[in-house]
Amino acid sequence: MLPSILNTFTIHGPNGEHTCNVTSPARASLSDLKDGSWVRLFQINVARALAAQLVLAVDYVHARGFIHGDLHMGNVLLKSPPSFDQLSPEEIYEKYGAPELDPVVHLDGKLLPPGVPSHGIAPIWLGAPSEKITLPEARILLTDFGEAFSPKEAKSESHTPLVSRPPEARFEPNRPLSFSSDIWSLACTIWTIIAQRQLFEGFLATEDYMTREHVDTLGILPPEWWKRWDARPDNFTEDGKPTKRNPYRSWDDRFEDSVQLPRQEVGTPLFDAEERDAIFAMLRPMFAFRPEHRSTTKQILESEWMVKWALPEYEKIRKGD
Template sequence: MVNPLDYNIGVPAEDLGNYCPGGYHPILLNDRLHDGRYEIVHKLGFGSFSTIWLARDHREQRNVTIKVVVASKSDETARELDILSALKEQGDPAHPGRKHVSHLIESFHHEGPNGRHLCIVLGMLGPKLSSVVEDCPEYRLDGTLARSVSRQLLLAVVYLHSVGVAHGDIHMGNVLLSLPDFEEASLEAIFEDLGPPQIGKVERYDGMPLEPGIPEYLVEPAEYGVEVDEETCEIQLIDFGESFFIADPPKLISTPMPLRPPELVFQRPLTNAAHFDEDQGLIPQFEKVLGGLPQQWIEEAIQAGVFKERPDDSSKEFFRPLEEEIRRSYFDDRNTESLDLTQADLDVLGRYLRRLLVVDPVLRAAARDLLDDPWVLAEEK
């Protein structure tokens, strides 16, 4: 078992302890994958179950993204691969939401010292929306840009539903800016934006050799220097690890708790209406923010043993109704002259979100019906 405390690394990167049998593949810059077709040129990120790399496709002379899955999860990722394949093969190329979803180029397996790794090749991906927000004043997008992003994300969801897929894990970390110019750009031009790769040599403090399966250095994930143009900004929805086919929903998905739809909290069947004992902490918010829960759900959850006792909703007094929360978060302690949305705009937004945030999925607006909502149509003009 690798103990990261035994090592000096030098750059912020993934947990070195995951370079073990069943874990990460030890990738180095300039490595060639898939019979030499893909050359690793930079790192874009990492997660608990994968590392993400920028690679040069020498066959097609373009830049791509490669997700290298840990060996222990490479077989489990088959569902994600099935969904990506379905989107590639069954989606309507003319659908306006298609360009807002990342698409599979191909997949292959790579044998390494830590096991057999699934490699998923996608188009060139840009920065996470969550990272863009961190650089925005007061950590939030400009109102006009946020409105544009919400419409594009809705189009992406409608496209997924047209192929029979529900995403299951939509949040700002899974929404990326699209960088079409980067796909054909030279590496020099990309490095001008990303900066050259920063590496940290991996060394044991005791001077002993590295254990098998540990890379000689780690690469710090790149930081994009892209300036966001609200007039031309386009997004892509990524990461289908929690996605499922609507006709065959799983019993549970691992969506982060704050984003879980009410039916997941009550362990009711999942549907494509899912826009998003510890889950019970969400119930007071459902009560106050969304305006209540079907009492039958609570009774059935108790009878089925989902809840051991009636949920405590006493903390609901600390939450605000949806419309009040929208007004407070947008206007409070801010110079209204610098804001680009009016109270009338927020009223339209509130009515739009009310259609989305309905506890009972049977009564929740379908994504395709929301395309005609005044909030969405106004953004098109």
């Protein structure tokens, strides 16, 4: 579930030397699969298997003393099928199309400056709409370790996208991030895997908007954060009731709107009440505002939803059922 470096080489070009790592190709990121779909949903068995693998991968990283630091759907890739490695370049071109060269030109007709390539190559699409992904195809790679770090580095700045960034990165900016910061982002990613939309939504959102989303969904912030949040009076009363300018959407509302209703509309199976409750029981401790109160990956793997629903679906893939 983690990419292996198969080879390395150095490119000597007009802009200097660049060391390149060769890894196995992947089909697409999970976010790309959703972007390629009108439905933006995975089949329930596929969603379970994807979530299980992601937790296993993060558990592996944490067990070796590292924090990923940038967990989101764009950094979880769908593996290429084993048959892909057997294709010759000609067969790849026949199946997916030959490379398309797009010329790079100056809009004013001037010559290109040194170091600028004469053309670019559009990437081929190896993915499929999210709802078309089958269980045997649902194997993942957790990638992009550019933000990974060891707790010994005492890193306190998070570059995770705002919609999945843990709140302590804002309210305790001088406190070193820990494994628990990954747990918050992991919970956001699991939600997006099983849902049509993200739990905390906001296009070009600000920090204040995201904090409002957190409080809407999870309740009042820890007292010292609540007092320091300057925009709180514009959004909530002192006791946490939303103002008229802030329509309230609870955890239950979001599950119905983003998980159940979209599945009902396209005629796919829904999560039954027992499984829904197990999902809630697993995710809520992962979304504890205080980092020290969040679940560990070991505890997540021992949760009812993982044991009863998610891990068994991954086991079917592993055994080739």
